[in-house]
Amino acid sequence: MTHHIVVLGAGYAGLSAAKGMARRLRRHGVRITLVNAVGHFVERVRLHQLAAGQRLADRPLGTLLAGTGIDLVVARVTAVDAAARTVRIDSAPYTVAYDTLVYALGSGADTAAVPGAATHAYAVATYQDAVRLRARLADGREPVAVAGAGLTGIEAATELAEAHPGRAVHLVTDGELGAGFSERGRRHLRGALHRRGITLREHTRVREVAAHGLVLADGGEVPAGTVVWAAGFRVPDLAREAGLAVDARGLITVDPTLRSLSHPEVFAAGDAVAAYGPDGTASRMSCQTGLPMGGYVAKSVAAALTGTTVKPLRLRYVWQNISLGRHDGLTQFTRADDSPVAAVLTGRASARFKEAVTRGTVLALRR
Secondary structure, eight states: OOEEEEEEOOSHHHHHHHHHHHHHTTTTTEEEEEEESSSBOOOGGGHHHHHTTOOOOOOBHHHHTTTSOOEEEEOOEEEEETTTTEEEESSTTOEEEOSEEEEOOOOEEOTTSSTTHHHHEEOOSSHHHHHHHHHHHSSOOOOEEEEOOSHHHHHHHHHHHHHSTTSOEEEEOSSOTTTTSOHHHHHHHHHHHHHTTOEEEOSOOEEEEETTEEEETTSOEEEOSEEEEOSOEEOOTHHHHHTOOBOTTSOEEBOTTSBBSSOTTEEEOGGGEEOBOTTSOBOOSSHHHHHHHHHHHHHHHHHHHHTOOOOOOOOOOOEEEEEOSSSOEEEEEEOTTSOEEEEEEEHHHHHHHHHHHHHHHHHHHHO
């Protein structure tokens, strides 16, 4: 009987896992099905551009999967039955059975973090999020408040300020801007915000998102016609509801080969995984993590099915890339554990570098 591998999610992790397994298991009689909510590959690192009104290249999954033998099912996953080894989806055939499951459904904006965020805020975590925000900003010039100054919040604020000159943009964070960057990197971030007229509010906690903007913990307010919520990410409850072992955040707990601790027929990659480095530090949610995880899962699943072994996953970082509009950026070089070093690349050179890396990532996935 043919061994059926089902991959949930065609982001950076899921797509690289599916294509890697197809290549490694070509002669081993397996069948691979990739389930994804949309029929195109979403470049998540460009969603702030889409929200700002830019047109992104269309990347149909059918084209990216051509010649691989992978079956594509465009549907939303509604449940996983780990006991029956089936996945329920919202369109025909409605149920997909698996022998091995690769869970790579990613994450979304954590709009449950404060009251009102789910009702009144917009996000840039998914393609649908970015399209909604773009439509919202198409008319009018009301102020925009971006809550959260991680990489997503910084990129969204600077991109929106550049695309909508004259429109007031506020960036609100409960910590310090660029706390994980070097001193030179933090200076460049502050300069970029200043040049675009973005109002920065640090050490400011949001108590509530209201129809008229942000309500702060100190009793103050940031009036805004549109609130963009970029203060953290969360994963869907599907893994927890399926009975898979998860941590307090709902991330699937895995061994060093990214195999589920509770269900050995399940592997996981990307934002959905509680993966830790040798120093006990959790991997950050990013394509820089998801892409190598997907490639590693392909090796890990192939090893499990062919009776071989793989070395434990070891994530190593080199840089963090932030776009600050179309002609400015910050590349913070890092140690392998993701801690910053003094060296940075800034301005147009950084913007060109990030563009090259982003295009190179798609080229790697295509091949």
